[in-house]
Amino acid sequence: MWDVLEEFYDSVPRPGSRVEDHGELVLFVQAGDGHPYYARPRFPGGRPTVDDVVKMRARQRELGVPEALEWVHETTPDLYDVAVAAGLEVLRAPLLVLDPEKLPEPHPHVRVLDTRPAEVSVVAELAFSSPGTSPGEVGVAERDAALAEAVPTSTRHRHAVADLPGEGVLAVGTAQRAGDVVEIAGIGTLPAARRRGLGGAVTAELARDALDRGAKLVFLSAGSPEIARVYERVGFRHVGTACIASPVVG
Ligand SMILES: CC(C)(COP(=O)(O)OP(=O)(O)OC[C@H]1O[C@@H](n2cnc3c(N)ncnc32)[C@H](O)[C@@H]1OP(=O)(O)O)[C@@H](O)C(=O)NCCC(=O)NCCS
Incomplete structure (x- = not known):
């Protein structure tokens, strides 16, 4: 499974980026609008040193892109100490894979789309x-104010919305695919609509949609152990750690 995940991480940014090979590291540079990408160990088997990471940071500064480095701990375990020695701090995000038999029953108000309506970006940004x-105060009033300015964008991904009668879109999420592998990301619920099961339901419907469309592995990484619980409740199992490194602040 680790090799399959590594191949996914190496291939998924390629269509939207320019790729620079730097020895043991690869840098994905965003082409056009969208997610600013990151550096990763070379696939397969990259073993970056402190010097490799320091040089990569210099290259990222030169290009004006974030000094971001991402990897899976189980695949490249030494990189944690290397990244810290190169002046980065590392967020260790729980990595979870779907157990298909554990998916809950479909939610009646969650839809999966192959378009990206403006609600998806607006609700994700507010979340x-x-x-x-x-939970928090921000809810449908703030969403509707932001929607007045927003425009739908094009997409290569699948998106899910929890669209409740009389309330509109309260929670959203996105799935991106490479080969037989699908990663779910960008799960967000408006603060005023949290703890109603909507974040879990959006995740579950994206996972079901991925399986229906032939995916063999569905995974995600959670920002914290408490967020991971939301995904565990809808059939995901904690299997490893996704590391996300950025410069130490201050
Ligand atoms: C993480 C996030 C998406 C969760 O959304 P949510 O809609 O509140 O998620 P759920 O309602 O499915 O689950 C949240 C909690 O509510 C509980 N819950 C679910 N249904 C419930 C219901 N009907 N009544 C009461 N509680 C309920 C869940 O058990 C869970 O409890 P736990 O945290 O103690 O495990 C949301 O908090 C968010 O947008 N956070 C900011 C963005 C973010 O970090 N996204 C994830 C990136 S990895």
């Missing part, structure tokens, strides 16, 4: 502005 799992 990620209130990190963690706690």
